[in-house]
Amino acid sequence: ILNVEQSPQSLHVQEGDSTNFTCSFPSSNFYALHWYRWETAKSPEALFVMTLNGDEKKKGRISATLNTKEGYSYLYIKGSQPEDSATYLCGTGAQKLVFGQGTRLTINP
């Protein structure tokens, strides 16, 4: 069983500030790294699926990087907005995903 760790567990950020958080995972037998955004009472929403070492992906103000050799991924949010408040989950695997415990992000107006 893989062990995926996310840090920090929770984060409070002022509106307009930029922020980032980390997902660490075992680098052996790597298939893919998934980032999801999960707002309260809604479905987890896929942000990125990344497979290649050095990969960088961007969606609007959110971007992610991947280092498969050292086993980590960073998620960046630029110019945080209140609607960014959510739990951000990372998971590894091809189909059987192993998730971290999530980073709960709160944006203060």
Place this chain on the structure above:
Amino acid sequence: EAGVAQSPRYKIIEKRQSVAFWCNPISGHATLYWYQQILGQGPKLLIQFQNNGVVDDSQLPKDRFSAERLKGVDSTLKIQPAKLEDSAVYLCASSIVGGYEQFFGPGTRLTVL
């Protein structure tokens, strides 16, 4: 395109009672997953179906949990009898065969008293 549907959204039961959750995946998605997310932890895969066959149920507590996907579309997950530690959000997800991206439903929040 309709997303993954789940019902009920919330359920409160007494310990030792039975409960069932229903999932309708995205049309055309042959692979269906059930995850359990206990408060403070990440989602944990319970069972994976491809069409109506089980691909992986290694983390399903088979003494009390069961799941089926009889016609390869909808699925039900049952707990009988429930324990306090089963309190969690039960998430259903679906994907195309071999696809990396999984699409999640809104989940069922179960509270066992």
